[in-house]
Amino acid sequence: MVVAALGVTLISFVISHAVPADPIVSNLGQVASQRPEIVKAFREKWGLDKPLYIQYLTFVGNLARGELGTSINTRRAVTKDLALFLPATIELATAAVLFALILGLPLGVFAAIRRDGPVDHLARMVSLIGVSIPIFWLATVSLVLFYATLHWTVGPARLGPQIERPEVVTGFFTIDSLLEGDFGTFRDAVSHLILPGLVLASSIMGLITRVTRSSMLEVLSQDYTRTARAKGLRETGVVARHALRNALIPTVTVLGLAYGGLLSGAVMTETIFAWPGLGRYAFNAVITNDFPAIMGVTFVIGIMYVVVNLVVDLLYGWLDPRIHYA
Amino acid sequence: MPTSTTTLSATVAAEPARVSAPESEWRRVWSRLARNPMAVGGAMVVLVWVLIAAAAPWIAPDDPIDQDVMNRLAPPSAQHWLGLDEMGRDVLSRLLYGGRVSLPVAAVVVILASIFGTLYGALAGFLGGWTDEVAMRIVDMVLSFPALILAMAIAAALGPSIQNSMLAMLLVWWPPYARLARGQVLALKECDFVPAARSLGLPDRRILLRHILPNSVAPSLVLMAMDFGNAIIITAALSFLGLGAVPPTPEWGAMVAEGRELMQQWWISTFPGVAILMVAIGCNFIGDGLRDAMDPRLRLR
Numbered sequence: 100m101v102v103a104a105l106g107v108t109l110i111s112f113v114i115s116h117a118v119p120a121d122p123i124v125s126n127l128g129q130v131a132s133q134r135p136e137i138v139k140a141f142r143e144k145w146g147l148d149k150p151l152y153i154q155y156l157t158f159v160g161n162l163a164r165g166e167l168g169t170s171i172n173t174r175r176a177v178t179k180d181l182a183l184f185l186p187a188t189i190e191l192a193t194a195a196v197l198f199a200l201i202l203g204l205p206l207g208v209f210a211a212i213r214r215d216g217p218v219d220h221l222a223r224m225v226s227l228i229g230v231s232i233p234i235f236w237l238a239t240v241s242l243v244l245f246y247a248t249l250h251w252t253v254g255p256a257r258l259g260p261q262i263e264r265p266e267v268v269t270g271f272f273t274i275d276s277l278l279e280g281d282f283g284t285f286r287d288a289v290s291h292l293i294l295p296g297l298v299l300a301s302s303i304m305g306l307i308t309r310v311t312r313s314s315m316l317e318v319l320s321q322d323y324t325r326t327a328r329a330k331g332l333r334e335t336g337v338v339a340r341h342a343l344r345n346a347l348i349p350t351v352t353v354l355g356l357a358y359g360g361l362l363s364g365a366v367m368t369e370t371i372f373a374w375p376g377l378g379r380y381a382f383n384a385v386i387t388n389d390f391p392a393i394m395g396v397t398f399v400i401g402i403m404y405v406v407v408n409l410v411v412d413l414l415y416g417w418l419d420p421r422i423h424y425a
Numbered sequence: 426m427p428t429s430t431t432t433l434s435a436t437v438a439a440e441p442a443r444v445s446a447p448e449s450e451w452r453r454v455w456s457r458l459a460r461n462p463m464a465v466g467g468a469m470v471v472l473v474w475v476l477i478a479a480a481a482p483w484i485a486p487d488d489p490i491d492q493d494v495m496n497r498l499a500p501p502s503a504q505h506w507l508g509l510d511e512m513g514r515d516v517l518s519r520l521l522y523g524g525r526v527s528l529p530v531a532a533v534v535v536i537l538a539s540i541f542g543t544l545y546g547a548l549a550g551f552l553g554g555w556t557d558e559v560a561m562r563i564v565d566m567v568l569s570f571p572a573l574i575l576a577m578a579i580a581a582a583l584g585p586s587i588q589n590s591m592l593a594m595l596l597v598w599w600p601p602y603a604r605l606a607r608g609q610v611l612a613l614k615e616c617d618f619v620p621a622a623r624s625l626g627l628p629d630r631r632i633l634l635r636h637i638l639p640n641s642v643a644p645s646l647v648l649m650a651m652d653f654g655n656a657i658i659i660t661a662a663l664s665f666l667g668l669g670a671v672p673p674t675p676e677w678g679a680m681v682a683e684g685r686e687l688m689q690q691w692w693i694s695t696f697p698g699v700a701i702l703m704v705a706i707g708c709n710f711i712g713d714g715l716r717d718a719m720d721p722r723l724r725l726r
Contacts, residue, residue, distance in 0.1 A: 235662055236698030400571060
């Protein structure tokens with residue numbers, strides 16, 4: 100875990116410094132960067148006058164004390180920024196994963212049960228369209244259609260304009276509002292999650308359908324499935340009790356990988372839905388070359404990957420009791 | 426005369442590998458692909474868009490950057506089938522021209538990235554040892570960083586232009602090909618034909634380029650087909666974020682962005698997205714069919 104985290108810091112440092120941009124011009128502007136005394140003060144302030152390895156050691160040293168430096172953009176501690184933006188992204192990504200599971204899992208199961216039937220073809224189309232759809236377009240068009248034209252859903256942002264933000268405990272508006280016992284705010288937060296959640300889910304739903312279908316097909320051809328059928332169990336019992344649980348392991352693996360991807364890949368969805376999350380923060384950091392923020396974001400994403408993989412490993416043990424971790 | 430013996434034995438050794446086995450295999454793949462309705466349909470869709478892009482100056486009803494300010498934001502009509510945008514430009518003409526940006530950019534990115542990545546990975550796998558170690562750690566490093574954010578960082582640093590977004594995409598696009606090629610080469614290296622070729626005195630370079638590589642390209646081809654659609658989407662995404670095509674260039678992603686704030690004028694951002702979607706689905710159909718056609722387990726069907 101520690102080794103992985105150190106690896107992540109090195110990678111994020113190298114990448115944020117290898118990008119061929121000059122943080123001076125992008126942060127001071129054209130006029131100020133012509134004046135040597137301002138440039139010199141800027142370099143000293145942000146430690147850019149020191150050699151690279153010193154900059155890296157400073158970064159790691161700060162990290163050991165739980166600090167990630169100060170963002171040049173927001174003038175706040177990067178840890179504070181992340182505490183603000185990360186929960187929004189986790190909330191959105193979790194909603195997306197739930198939607199993708201609710202829609203994709205049954206589709207994959209039914210596609211496998213009736214192989215080459217109409218549901219199977221539907222599943223194939225859905226997963227191919229899912230990977231082919233440009234998410235920024237889907238987000239734009241679904242806002243136009245479902246919000247502006249049909250008025251079926253609420254608009255962008257995490258809460259409606261008149262709703263007061265719940266007091267920050269976890270940073271997840273759904274959980275915080277429940278903690279306050281404020282069901283109105285809770286309902287508003289959930290309704291704001293639906294459209295962006297579905298849009299983000301579109302990218303991974305096809306993947307889940309596809310993986311579930313193929314592992315289900317594999318499991319259904321196993322001997323124990325035949326045994327279960329032979330002893331006269333109803334088909335639903337065979338599928339739900341005997342096959343599904345065994346078929347879930349590859350789905351969980353893919354889901355773990357996809358979840359990590361969603362955390363970073365939410366840039367487009369967050370931009371269009373005015374969602375104050377990590378993706379937008381990363382985008383702003385990247386276009387202004389705010390390197391402390393870039394390193395902070397990369398570091399957090401890397402850690403999230405490690406954590407998600409750990410959770411996936413633990414889920415294996417729960418799904419298949421034969422898997423033990425010593 | 427060592428040189429002449431090498432050339433002689435090389436032709437002898439290369440003959441069976443090149444002429445008999447792979448050619449008939451490719452023909453079989455091709456015929457299976459041609460019988461797959463989804464792959465054929467996908468190929469036709471992509472082909473149609475390529476032809477449209479090529480013929481855009483002749484078939485477009487209007488100039489793509491000509492502004493008709495008096496009628497700006499006009500909805501689709503008999504005169505302007507897909508309406509006019511905020512600047513009063515004909516959306517249909519811009520749509521037809523849009524492929525002239527996205528399609529070549531995606532093609533260049535996928536082709537160059539696959540060539541570089543394949544050579545890089547094949548070399549790493551062939552040489553083995555610490556060269557392989559170091560080479561693959563570099564690949565892991567690039568892959569561990571979210572590709573879109575890295576491409577955004579590079580494109581933003583270089584400044585918005587088509588060339589720069591292409592360069593940014595290239596830099597994040599090659600690692601999967603390297604990994605794929607390395608895996609293939611590692612497996613093929615153990616095949617009998619490699620020591621056979623070596624015992625004939627062929628130089629390593631020739632064994633790698635003429636004997637191992639041709640046998641290892643199949644999975645990369647599937648990836649390329651699917652990647653082409655993906656590259657179209659990312660090209661458009663970078664332009665959408667303002668990091669690619671500069672106005673007034675007609676580019677599909679930039680067109681979607683232009684219509685983003687105009688909720689009532691749905692035609693501005695809807696149609697370019699449909700174009701991206703069609704090409705991407707077409708590519709994925711081809712890739713899917715190609716994978717089925719190359720799958721040895723399905724051979725008997």
